[in-house]
Amino acid sequence: MDLFEYQGKQLFARFGIPVSPGAAVSSVDAAVEAADRLGYPVVVKAQVQVGGRGKAGGVKLANNTEEARTHASNILGMDIKGHVVRVLWIEKASDIEQEYYASFTLDRAAKQHLGMLSARGGVDIEQVAAEEPDAIARIHIDPVDGLPEDACREWVTRARLDPRATDGAVAILLSLYRAYTEGDADLVEINPLILTPEGNVHALDAKVSLDDNAAYRHPEWSEFGGQESLDRREQLAKERGLQYVGLDGTVGIIANGAGLAMSTCDVVNQVGGSPANFLDIGGGANADVMAGALEVINSDDNVQSIFINIFGGITRGEEVAKGIVQALERVELRAPIVIRLDGTNAEEGRAILKDHESDRLVSKPTMLEAARTAVELAGAGEAR
Numbered sequence: 001m002d003l004f005e006y007q008g009k010q011l012f013a014r015f016g017i018p019v020s021p022g023a024a025v026s027s028v029d030a031a032v033e034a035a036d037r038l039g040y041p042v043v044v045k046a047q048v049q050v051g052g053r054g055k056a057g058g059v060k061l062a063n064n065t066e067e068a069r070t071h072a073s074n075i076l077g078m079d080i081k082g083h084v085v086r087v088l089w090i091e092k093a094s095d096i097e098q099e100y101y102a103s104f105t106l107d108r109a110a111k112q113h114l115g116m117l118s119a120r121g122g123v124d125i126e127q128v129a130a131e132e133p134d135a136i137a138r139i140h141i142d143p144v145d146g147l148p149e150d151a152c153r154e155w156v157t158r159a160r161l162d163p164r165a166t167d168g169a170v171a172i173l174l175s176l177y178r179a180y181t182e183g184d185a186d187l188v189e190i191n192p193l194i195l196t197p198e199g200n201v202h203a204l205d206a207k208v209s210l211d212d213n214a215a216y217r218h219p220e221w222s223e224f225g226g227q228e229s230l231d232r233r234e235q236l237a238k239e240r241g242l243q244y245v246g247l248d249g250t251v252g253i254i255a256n257g258a259g260l261a262m263s264t265c266d267v268v269n270q271v272g273g274s275p276a277n278f279l280d281i282g283g284g285a286n287a288d289v290m291a292g293a294l295e296v297i298n299s300d301d302n303v304q305s306i307f308i309n310i311f312g313g314i315t316r317g318e319e320v321a322k323g324i325v326q327a328l329e330r331v332e333l334r335a336p337i338v339i340r341l342d343g344t345n346a347e348e349g350r351a352i353l354k355d356h357e358s359d360r361l362v363s364k365p366t367m368l369e370a371a372r373t374a375v376e377l378a379g380a381g382e383a384r
């Protein structure tokens with residue numbers, strides 16, 4: 001889950017990172033009121049989950065009420081790279097002497113965290129990264145060891161920030177590392193991290209991406225929620241804890257295991273069909289999970305046939321078959337089902353399905369045959 005700048009700053013503040021006071025608002029009047037209260041100059045900032053807002057005209061300095069009103073009305077509703085601005089962050093303006101760049105993310109190849117720090121921050125950091133990679137000081141951090149203060153200080157020295165910024169930068173980077181690890185983020189980025197004429201170091205922007213897999217241990221994340229653009233099917237799937245990705249084809253797919261689900265999509269394509277979704281129900285294919293999966297698929301108006309592809313491993317075939325049969329009693333399906341059941345105790349499973357077979361429920365012994373049948377049925381459904 002990606003956060004808006006103002007939410008990222010809320011998170012930073014919780015970890016002791018200095019940020020400017022401000023207010024999130026969604027109307028011009030509220031923006032002006034907040035600006036008057038904060039005192040001028042203020043910065044009016046578009047809240048969209050995409051970078052380059054400054055260059056797109058979504059970040060403006062206002063010196064008085066009138067300018068605050070003008071900027072707020074111009075920026076609200078603005079389209080920035082396909083993101084419509086619905087919320088503004090009004091922030092007390094800072095004086096900037098230097099702009100730095102700082103971030104932590106995961107370096108999967110190195111199996112370590114990666115910190116990046118540059119004295120050349122601001123709106124052109126991508127260009128700096130491409131043209132002068134040496135202008136970015138990197139540090140790899142073993143997650144077990146963490147980031148000790150002396151290593152952090154050495155890293156800051158390598159980045160050649162203004163010496164006046166060293167202590168402030170070290171303190172912020174140590175806090176930012178905590179926000180990244182304890183906060184369960186995939187990415188934290190401050191650009192610009194500024195040095196003020198008074199010699200203070202301060203976060204002027206915030207980019208945070210949280211690791212959705214850690215959501216269960218962060219009930220406080222619910223306050224950030226409601227901003228993901230999930231479609232209705234994906235929302236239903238999320239509520240049921242299913243690994244689902246909506247696609248635009250006509251064959252609904254249910255498989256156990258992400259690899260099998262992907263192969264199932266491939267095979268459906270290979271025989272001339274198009275998958276309506278990717279859905280991995282994981283290891284246990286009991287009636288509850290299966291019913292939940294079928295409900296999600298059933299909510300998709302494009303689905304003309306459903307292909308259930310299960311390879312029994314630890315989960316035995318007869319349990320899967322019972323789960324499917326029970327789920328079918330609970331969910332009234334619009335589309336016919338084709339089942340391929342293989343693996344542990346597949347024979348026993350197929351025997352259970354046999355009693356329920358009809359033109360609405362077909363069992364096929366191989367993945368390819370099942371895919372062909374599902375695609376044929378989907379075609380027949382479309383022609384209807």
Ligand code: GDP
Nearest residue numbers: 043051052053054059093094122123191192205
């Ligand atoms: P981005 O373009 O989406 O990355 O938005 P930022 O929040 O990073 O703002 C873009 C640029 O606006 C910054 O690099 C600064 O140069 C400038 N800016 C933002 N806030 C302030 C501020 O409080 N004072 C001043 N003088 N400039 C600011």
Ligand code: MN
Nearest residue numbers: 122191192205
């Ligand atoms: Mn920025």
